[in-house]
Amino acid sequence: xxxYEWFRWFxxxxxxxxxxxxxHDIQKLVGLKQSPERTLSILDVGGRKSPYTIxxxxxxxxxxxxxxxxxxxxxxxxxxxxxxxxxxxxxxNISDLVIQDMTQSTLPDASYDAVVSIEVIEHVPEDDLFVxxxxxxxxxxxxxxxxxxxxxxxxxxxxxxxxxxxxxxxKVELEQLLARYFDEVSVHYAVKTGRFRVWxxxxxxxxxxxxxxxxxxxxxxxxxxxxxxxxKPKGTAHLVAVAHxxxxx
Numbered sequence: 001x002x003x004y005e006w007f008r009w010f011x012x013x014x015x016x017x018x019x020x021x022x023x024h025d026i027q028k029l030v031g032l033k034q035s036p037e038r039t040l041s042i043l044d045v046g047g048r049k050s051p052y053t054i055x056x057x058x059x060x061x062x063x064x065x066x067x068x069x070x071x072x073x074x075x076x077x078x079x080x081x082x083x084x085x086x087x088x089x090x091x092x093n094i095s096d097l098v099i100q101d102m103t104q105s106t107l108p109d110a111s112y113d114a115v116v117s118i119e120v121i122e123h124v125p126e127d128d129l130f131v132x133x134x135x136x137x138x139x140x141x142x143x144x145x146x147x148x149x150x151x152x153x154x155x156x157x158x159x160x161x162x163x164x165x166x167x168x169x170x171k172v173e174l175e176q177l178l179a180r181y182f183d184e185v186s187v188h189y190a191v192k193t194g195r196f197r198v199w200x201x202x203x204x205x206x207x208x209x210x211x212x213x214x215x216x217x218x219x220x221x222x223x224x225x226x227x228x229x230x231x232k233p234k235g236t237a238h239l240v241a242v243a244h245x246x247x248x249x
Contacts, residue, residue, distance in 0.1 A: 001055060001092055002089075002090055002091065002092050004089075004090040004091070005054055005055050005090070005091065005092060008051060008054050008055065009054075009055050014204070014216060014219060015051075015219070016197075016200050016201060016219060016222075017190075017191050017192075017197070017200065017219070017222050017223050017226045018147070018190070018191050018237070018238060019051060019052065020223070021190055021191065021226075021240070022052045022118055022145075022147060022240075023051075023052055023056075025145060025240065025242075026052060026053065026056055026116060026145060027056060029114065029143060029145060029242070030042075030056055030057060030058055030114075039057070039058060039059050040057075040058040040059070040113040040114065041058065041059045041061070041095070041111070041112045041113050041114075042056070042058045042059070042060050042061070042112060042113065042114045042115070042116055043061045043063055043107075043111075043112040043114070043115045043116070043137060044060055044061065044062050044063065044115075044116045044117075045063050045064075045102050045115055045116070045117040045120060045134065046063070046064055046065075046102075046117055046118070046119075046120030046123075050062060050116075050118070052116065052118050053093070053116060054091065054093075055093070056093060057093070058093065058113075058114075059093065059095035060091075060093050060094050060095060061094075061095055061096040061097070061098060061112070062087065062094060062096075062097050062098070063097075063098040063099075063100055063102065064098075064099065065099070065100070065101050066099050102124075102130050102133050102134065103124065103126045103129040103130050103133060105133040105136075105137065107133075107137045108137070109136055109137065110136075110137065110138065110139045110140065111137050111139075112137050112138055112139065112142065113138070113139055113142045114138065114142050114143050114144065114145070115134045115137065115138055115142075115143075115144040115145075115146075116144075116145050116146070117134065117144065117145075117146040118146065118147050119147055119148060119149075120146070120148075121146060121148050121169075122148045122149055122156075122165045122166060122167060122168060122169070123164055123165060123166060124166065125166055127166075127167075127177060128177065128180070131177055131178060131180070131181050132180075132181055134181075135181035135182060135245065138245055139245075140245055140246065140247050141244075141245060141246070141247035142244070142245050143242060143243065143244045143245070144178075144182070144241075144242070144243050145240075145241070145242050146240075146241050147190070147238050147239065147240050147241070148168070148169055148174065148238065148239050148241075149165070149168045149169075149237065149238060149239070150168070150171075150189055150233070150236050150237055150238055150239050151167070151168030151169045151170045151173065151239070152170045152171055152189075152233040152234070153193070153233060153234050153235065153236060153237075154168055154193075154237065155168065156168045169239060171187050171188075171189070171233065171239060174187050174239055174241055175187050175241075178241060178243045179243075181243075182243035182244060182245055183244060183245055183246040184243065184244040184246075185241065185242075185243045185244075186241065186242050186243070187239055187240070187241045188230040188231065188239070188240055189229055189230055189231065189232050189233055189236040189238070189239060189240075190226065190229065190230070190236060190237070190238045190239075190240045191222070191226050191229075191236060191237040191238050192222060192225045192226040192229060192235060192236060192237070193235050193236060193237045194222075194225075194235070195218075196217075196218045196221040196222040196225065197218065197222045197237065198218070199214050199215060199217065199218025199219075199222075200215060200218035200219040200222045201218075202214070202215045202218070203215070204216075
């Protein structure tokens with residue numbers, strides 16, 4: 001592991017509940033499939049600098065669109081040459097970097113053991129094509145793990161509308177979309193909303209000790225208030241989905 005990866009590993013307990021939830025889930029999924037004989041290959045779609053797969057014992061390919069001007073640049077979405085250079089220095093588990101739109105993917109069929117896509121699908125106009133290509137590049141017996149805002153509770157409208165979000169899915173809508181291309185689909189709710197989650201989302205990059213303490217307190221409280229909410233559509237921020245392809249016999 002690089003010094004950057006050691007630092008991120010050390011500070012992960014201080015990170016947001018969403019990030020910790022995703023990393024725990026991915027580590028668990030990888031552990032179920034990992035073997036001493038070979039390393040799993042994972043495609044991280046929309047990963048950019050993706051903290052979610054740092055230190056995961058797998059060969060990670062990061063895929064994202066090029067960062068353009070306008071909304072994508074304002075929201076820091078997509079790859080730039082500087083981001084690519086930084087990743088290659090900081091990450092030891094990166095096997096490849098791909099600048100490509102997943103809805104137009106030219107990656108070979110059945111080329112990855114798994115796909116991870118965190119808070120991406122809500123940005124994609126052609127979501128059916130997006131999921132279709134994800135399924136296509138996953139090997140038989142493989143899986144996809146993705147998260148997206150909880151459309152059963154958080155509506156993308158009004159003054160708080162995110163200009164780069166195309167839609168927020170309900171649990172049923174996401175299940176139906178994934179079921180078109182995967183054999184087993186599981187979707188649940190995660191992360192309690194409210195003021196402590198908002199506190200936890202504030203940056204720790206500040207010299208203000210009160211600000212830092214407030215962020216850490218928010219993370220600590222939000223961690224505990226987010227337990228056992230898998231079936232709670234109201235008051236939760238995210239949908240978490242895992243979908244599997246059958247093994248060909």
